[in-house]
Each structure stands twice: as C-alpha cells, then as structure tokens.
Amino acid sequence: MHRKKKIIILSHCILNQNSVVHPLARAKGAYTAIIEKILQEEIGIIQLPCPELLHLGENRPPMTKKEYDTPEFRRLCKTLLQNTMMQIQEYQRNGYEILGILGINESPTCSLLEERGVLMEEFESALSNAKIKLPLLGVPADYLEGEAHENFFTTLYAFLGN
Numbered sequence: 001m002h003r004k005k006k007i008i009i010l011s012h013c014i015l016n017q018n019s020v021v022h023p024l025a026r027a028k029g030a031y032t033a034i035i036e037k038i039l040q041e042e043i044g045i046i047q048l049p050c051p052e053l054l055h056l057g058e059n060r061p062p063m064t065k066k067e068y069d070t071p072e073f074r075r076l077c078k079t080l081l082q083n084t085m086m087q088i089q090e091y092q093r094n095g096y097e098i099l100g101i102l103g104i105n106e107s108p109t110c111s112l113l114e115e116r117g118v119l120m121e122e123f124e125s126a127l128s129n130a131k132i133k134l135p136l137l138g139v140p141a142d143y144l145e146g147e148a149h150e151n152f153f154t155t156l157y158a159f160l161g162n
C-alpha cells in the first residue's frame with residue numbers, strides 16, 4: 001500500500017485522557033474529534049510520553065510548572081524524549097514529513113504557548129540540537145470533547161495541510 005508519509009506528534013493525553021490529573025479530564029477516553037480528523041486525513045501519529053504520570057503517578061495533584069521544574073523531572077523528560085527523537089530522525093531520513101507538534105495549552109509540562117511546559121522545553125532543545133524545526137499548535141485550555149471549538153478546528157485543519 002502506498003504511504004502518505006505524513007506524521008503528527010501528539011501530547012500523550014490527546015490520545016489518552018486517563019493520564020491527566022483527576023479533575024482535569026476533558027474527554028472520557030481521547031480527544032475523539034481531533035483524532036478522527038487526523039485519521040481521516042490518513043496522517044500517522046507519534047504519541048509523546050506523559051512524564052507527569054510516570055513521575056508522580058495516576059493520582060497526582062494538580063501542580064504548577066515551578067513545582068515540576070526540578071532536575072529530576074527534567075532528567076526524566078530528557079530520557080523519555082530520546083525514543084521520540086530517534087523516531088523523528090529515522091522518518092525524516094526516509095522522506096517522511098513531520099507536520100508538527102500538538103501540545104496542551106497551559107500545561108506545566110506540555111504547553112507550547114510562550115511559557116513552554118517542561119517537556120516541551122526539553123523537546124525544543126533536543127530538536128534544536130538535531131537542527132529540526134517543527135510547527136507548533138496547542139489544544140486550547142477550554143477544550144471540552146463534544147463542544148464546537150470552531151476557531152481551534154479551523155486552525156487544526158490548516159495545521160494538517162488543508
């Protein structure tokens with residue numbers, strides 16, 4: 001089968017809301033409307049790890065970026081990103097297009113707004129060391145599965161190349 005050779009990188013919880021801090025889940029399983037759009041466009045997915053889940057567990061409390069910003073947590077993020085970096089570089093070597101990274105706005109770990117989350121800071125640093133620059137987009141902080149979010153979806157469609 002002919003491959004489209006297009007891939008998007010997603011924050012872990014876009015595909016799995018079970019990983020988020022308890023009061024903050026915004027869908028029952030995944031951000032289905034976002035995933036459906038990506039699948040309809042026949043775009044492949046690389047799922048980033050969820051460092052908060054691995055660091056403090058499923059039952060962790062909500063915390064700020066300042067609280068997460070410890071050498072130990074940064075080390076974990078760096079280590080977890082090695083696998084993702086290897087995948088990106090292998091796909092790029094073989095002519096695949098990495099469309100960009102879809103993060104989670106205002107997350108202490110996965111935000112791609114001006115104030116980046118800890119994982120995204122480490123990710124950008126690893127990408128920059130590898131001389132890779134990728135487009136960035138974030139799921140809005142008020143995203144709730146089942147609601148329209150027209151502006152966000154218009155931006156997402158453009159991000160996916162429509």
Ligand code: SF4
Nearest residue numbers: 012013020050107110
């Ligand atoms: S750390 Fe990132 S992937 Fe994990 S729940 Fe928070 S925003 Fe989602």
